[in-house]
Amino acid sequence: MIFQHQSLLLENLITAVLVINKEMQVIYANHSALNFLSTGRKQLYRMPINEVFAFASLDKARIVEAFSTQENFSENDVEICLHDEQILHFDVSVTFIDMQGCPSLMIEAKHIDQQKRISQETLQLAQQKAAKQLVRGLAHEIKNPLGGIRGAAQLLALELSNPEHAEYTSMIIEQSDRLRNLVDRLLGPNAVPSLSHDTIHHPLESVYALIKNDNPSNIVIERDYDPSIPDIMMDADMLQQAFLNIVRNGMQALANSHSAIPKLRIKTRISRNHVIRGEKVPLCAMVSIYDNGPGIPPSIRDTLFYPMVSTKPDGNGLGLSIAQNLIEHHNGKIDLESRKGRTEFTIYLPIKKRGVNIHE
Incomplete structure (x- = not known):
């Protein structure tokens, strides 16, 4: 095991640290690593590294090679998908260490998502x-x-x-x-939003009612709502249109995919201290729209919200552009994570106290 004083130093690091042995098993994880993985030290001990994550873009061949060459290496912007399907990005360094005759690798992962x-x-x-x-x-x-x-x-x-x-x-x-x-x-839409306090699930349920009856590809549609989300200041019609454009985009991608079980999921959660346009927002309603389709080509990912940009041969590329304008009318933003088999649009909408104007 790692010496006690070394362990004490590692426990106070913000950087997540895992140590694995030559059998590719975890023999140590510091507090930051346990937080990211949402697990305990006992559950993680001796677990094969391949089972720790659902997916990781880190080159496993380089890890195996590091044991024989004893050479250190680093990889930037490593994508890691946890078992709860959360995707995180890290800068990773791998260092060879000899622990009393036991060759091991120390994996340091600095969280860079924010x-x-x-x-x-x-x-x-x-x-x-x-x-x-x-x-x-x-x-x-x-x-x-x-x-x-x-x-x-x-x-x-x-x-x-x-x-x-x-x-x-x-x-x-x-x-x-x-x-x-x-x-x-x-x-794009130029109308001023007609704002009133309402639950975020009102426009989402309207979208669900529309798509469940227009589903020729038999896509599995799941809803995972957090009923504790407070009401927000919104124009329900505008948000319904924004959500509908994003959902239809996902359903069209699934209709053209080869997924064995095409699935689309709508999830709502609370997000705290999220940064929107350079400002930290204490409380947000978070809406995630996920599909297991083919993913968005990297070549258009950065321009996907531009007008006339589309992955569909017959698409006009206006749906996502309009959705973004409508979300911006609510001082919110849209994040995108996409890879083969998983695309997720996440909408963040500030939650304001009653009596506070959304545009203040």
């Missing part, structure tokens, strides 16, 4: 702001001539003597209206 999310959120906000400015500029340049084209077609229709030619002016007017509507959708 700093990674803050960095990603800052970058995404800057990118989204630039994209919105670009879209608004393009919309202005498109809508002005469209109005002129439509008006000219209407005047031309009044001058035509041959009724058969009216078909062409009608087509011009129809396509002009279609393009104008598309531009309006690209700009």
